[in-house]
Amino acid sequence: xxxxxxxxxxxxxxxxxxxxxxxxxxxxxxLVGWQKQENGLSVQALLESAAARLxxxxxxxxxxxxxxxxxxxATGQVAHxxxxxxxxxNTRAVRDGLSYHLKSHPVVVLDAASVDPSWNxxxxxxxxxxxxxxxxxxxxxxxxxxxxxxxxxPLDVQAMRVAAExxxxxxxxxxxxxxxxxxxxxxxxxxxxxxxxDGELIVFDVEARSFLHHQVRNLVGTLQLVGCGRxxxxxxxxxxxxxxxxxxxxxxxxxxxxxxxxxxxxxxxx
Amino acid sequence: xxxxxxxxxxxxxxxxxxxxxxxxxxxxxxLVGWQKQENGLSVQALLESAAARLxxxxxxxxxxxxxxxxxxxATGQVAHxxxxxxxxxNTRAVRDGLSYHLKSHPVVVLDAASVDPSWNxxxxxxxxxxxxxxxxxxxxxxxxxxxxxxxxxPLDVQAMRVAAExxxxxxxxxxxxxxxxxxxxxxxxxxxxxxxxDGELIVFDVEARSFLHHQVRNLVGTLQLVGCGRxxxxxxxxxxxxxxxxxxxxxxxxxxxxxxxxxxxxxxxx
Numbered sequence: 020x021x022x023x024x025x026x027x028x029x030x031x032x033x034x035x036x037x038x039x040x041x042x043x044x045x046x047x048x049x050l051v052g053w054q055k056q057e058n059g060l061s062v063q064a065l066l067e068s069a070a071a072r073l074x075x076x077x078x079x080x081x082x083x084x085x086x087x088x089x090x091x092x093a094t095g096q097v098a099h100x101x102x103x104x105x106x107x108x109n110t111r112a113v114r115d116g117l118s119y120h121l122k123s124h125p126v127v128v129l130d131a132a133s134v135d136p137s138w139n140x141x142x143x144x145x146x147x148x149x150x151x152x153x154x155x156x157x158x159x160x161x162x163x164x165x166x167x168x169x170x171x172x173p174l175d176v177q178a179m180r181v182a183a184e185x186x187x188x189x190x191x192x193x194x195x196x197x198x199x200x201x202x203x204x205x206x207x208x209x210x211x212x213x214x215x216x217d218g219e220l221i222v223f224d225v226e227a228r229s230f231l232h233h234q235v236r237n238l239v240g241t242l243q244l245v246g247c248g249r250x251x252x253x254x255x256x257x258x259x260x261x262x263x264x265x266x267x268x269x270x271x272x273x274x275x276x277x278x279x280x281x282x283x284x285x286x287x288x289x
Numbered sequence: 290x291x292x293x294x295x296x297x298x299x300x301x302x303x304x305x306x307x308x309x310x311x312x313x314x315x316x317x318x319x320l321v322g323w324q325k326q327e328n329g330l331s332v333q334a335l336l337e338s339a340a341a342r343l344x345x346x347x348x349x350x351x352x353x354x355x356x357x358x359x360x361x362x363a364t365g366q367v368a369h370x371x372x373x374x375x376x377x378x379n380t381r382a383v384r385d386g387l388s389y390h391l392k393s394h395p396v397v398v399l400d401a402a403s404v405d406p407s408w409n410x411x412x413x414x415x416x417x418x419x420x421x422x423x424x425x426x427x428x429x430x431x432x433x434x435x436x437x438x439x440x441x442x443p444l445d446v447q448a449m450r451v452a453a454e455x456x457x458x459x460x461x462x463x464x465x466x467x468x469x470x471x472x473x474x475x476x477x478x479x480x481x482x483x484x485x486x487d488g489e490l491i492v493f494d495v496e497a498r499s500f501l502h503h504q505v506r507n508l509v510g511t512l513q514l515v516g517c518g519r520x521x522x523x524x525x526x527x528x529x530x531x532x533x534x535x536x537x538x539x540x541x542x543x544x545x546x547x548x549x550x551x552x553x554x555x556x557x558x559x
Contacts, residue, residue, distance in 0.1 A: 044431035092432055118428060127431040158388060161314035161397040162362055162436070 030082060032136035036101040039113050040132045040140060040287045041066075043096040046125035048165040048274070052089040053096075062087070062096070062126055069120035070100050073113070077103050084140045084281040085147055088233075090273040092166065095129075095148070095280035099140040108133075132287040146210070146282035147230060151223040151239045151275050155216075167220070168239075168275035174246030176216050182245040182252035183212040186238065186259065192231055193262040195241065197270075200232035205262070207231060212238065221246075233270055241268030300352060302406035306371040309383050310404045310557045311336075313366040316395035318435040318544070322359040323366075332357070332366070332396055339390035340370050343383070347373055354410045354551040355417055358503075360543040362436065365399075365418070365550035369410040378403075402557040416480070416552035417500060421493040421509045422545050425486075437490070438509075438545035444516030446486050452515040452522035453482040456508065456529065462501055463532040465511065467540075470502035475532070477501060482508065491516075503540055511538030 032038040043066065051059035055067075063081055070079035083098040102108060113131035121127060154160050154167040155174050186209055193205040211226035223242070225235050241258060244250040250268075258266045302308040313336065321329035325337075333351055340349035353368040372378060383401035391397060424430050424437040425444050456479055463475040481496035493512070495505050511528060514520040520538075528536045 044428070046432045046434070094432065114428070122429075125431050125434055127428045129426075129428045156399075158314070158384070158397045158399045159392075161395050162316045162364065164316070164395055166432070 030139055030142070032101050034136075035104050036136070037104050037106070037108065038134050038136055038138060039100050039102060039108065040134045040138065041098055041100060041113065041117065041128050042130040042288060043098060044094050044127050044129055045092060045096070046166075047087065047090045047092045049125070050089065052091065053083050053086040059089075060124070062093075063098075065121055065124050065126050066098065066100070066117065066128075069117045070102065072120045073108075073116045074103055074106055079103075082140050084144045085230075085278050087276075087278055088273050090165070091276045091278070092274075093278040096278050097140050097144070097281040097283075099134065099138065130288045134287050138283075138287065140281070143283050144229070144281050145284050146226055146228055146280075147278070148280040148282070149225045149230070149235045150277045150279045151225065151235060151271065152277065153221040153223070153239070153243070153271075153275055154219055155221050156219040165274050168272050170243065170247075172247055174221060174243065175248065176214055176221060176246065178248075178252050179214050179221075179242045179246045182242055182250075182255040183214055185252070185256045186212055190259055191262050192234055192259070194258050194264060194267040195234050195237035196231040196264060197233035197237070198264060202229075202231055205231060207234070214242070236271040236273065236276060237264075237267055239275070240271040243271065244268040300409050300412070302371050304406075305374050306406070307374050307376070307378065308404050308406055308408060309370050309372060309378065310402045310408065310410060311368055311370060311383065311387065311398050312400040312558060313368060314364050314397050314399055315362060315366070316436075317357065317360045317362045319395070320359065322361065323353050323356040329359075330394070332363075333368075335391055335394050335396050336368065336370070336387065336398075339387045340372065342390045343378075343386045344373055344376055349373075352410050354414045355500075355548050357546075357548055358543050360435070361546045361548065362544075363548040366548050367410050367414070367551040367553075369404065369408065400558045404557050408553075408557065410551075413553050414499070414551050415554050416496055416498055417548070418550040418552070419495045419500070419505045420547045420549045421495065421505060421541065422547065423491040423493070423509070423513070423541075424489055425491050426489040435544050438542050440513065440517075442517055444491060444513065445518065446484055446491060446516065448518075448522050449484050449491075449512045449516045452512055452520075452525040453484055455522070455526045456482055460529060461532050462504060462529070464528050464534060464537040465504050465507035466501040466534060467503035467507070468534060472499075472501055475501060477504070484512070506541040506543065506546060507534075507537055509545070510541040513541065514538045 053062045055064045081098045081100050117128040152167045154169045189208045192207050213224040323332045325334045351368045351370050387398040422437045424439045459478045461475050483494040
């Protein structure tokens, strides 16, 4: 009898491929999001098309750490790309070569690193870090149009902080989960939800190992109800315990959201 | 004999006019600058056209504190507008009415204030504050395209600070003055030139009562020669003392420049 093969990690790179991790920044305004779609430009399609040009036309599949929605931005998105094994590549060639072929789009590769075939941008990630930027002033954004959520009435940051405290830790986040969410479990551990005012901006810094679909935007949209005084901070606990999307507040718009970083141990880019 | 009239301040509002000060933010990317021109959209033309709509089609002339160049941005530009005296106006109507008529453009009126006919956005200003933003990293800007000057090689902020010190105070700034500059004197007093690093950004904060044409961009372009090591900091003094544009460095690109504020005593917006 033959010895059964030990199971490979999910989505291990095939033997004829070399796997590269890339760190990406993009302005999501004119894009349909990360994932390839029929109806518009996606980050994935742009990245894979740039990679195929480096690979002499051969396809180069990618997997991302976070499938951002349409109009969501990133300053530290991470993906991996499986290039043909015979291609002579180095860090600079991957970073600058991809960025060169992306140059007519607001997408840029900040860094690149050769990784083990078992390394996976999605499954190896130990933390995702998002930032949500809200412009809190009477006038609409001029310079920051499409890069912030504009809220006219003054928000109480201290009240939102009190409410945010109640969301930290391990919970069933069904109240803050999009109906289209494909995750098997609604349980997540929220490690950080800091809120600070920076002039007319209110900045939310949110961290967890992983998030449910629309979780950050639903958290921010609900906290904004606390900020404008329609909810008492304690109402957040009631909403969370309802485990029902209808108990939560609205989904904050995508243009305020930024994927700012994905953490790995060890960091492939160090 | 009739008593001679005491001279009016320069550009006093006529008796059939009410003068309003406005504070304006704009993304200069698609604009030809402040001043009305044949060949493209200017902030002045957009603002005056919005004002004319509030005035039932009657022309509303404007004067600005700083005639920014094409692609230069502003977060705190100030201008005054002379509306017909018979128009019923209040702060909110001016601010929100102008912003409403500007809504298809990246120009927004942040504040408005009724001012005395002798108040003048240009001549009453006691200080202009500019910020210059430089992205210092290998990769081109993704999210900040058109909003920063991108410099790939690492700059030495400390060396630039040493050089900047030499520029403070009252000097003949001919070395940093555009040939097209229409000011009668090249003498200016530079009150502030602070340089700080903020992650991948280098931010220059520059203040003076008034500036020569291209002065901030020429100062930054020359300091960048110090930052990259081509010039020793002391060479800035030699350049300044030459009083000759050819002794200075290049003009930094307009997209990194922001007019962040104009000061008046008293502040009409308080």
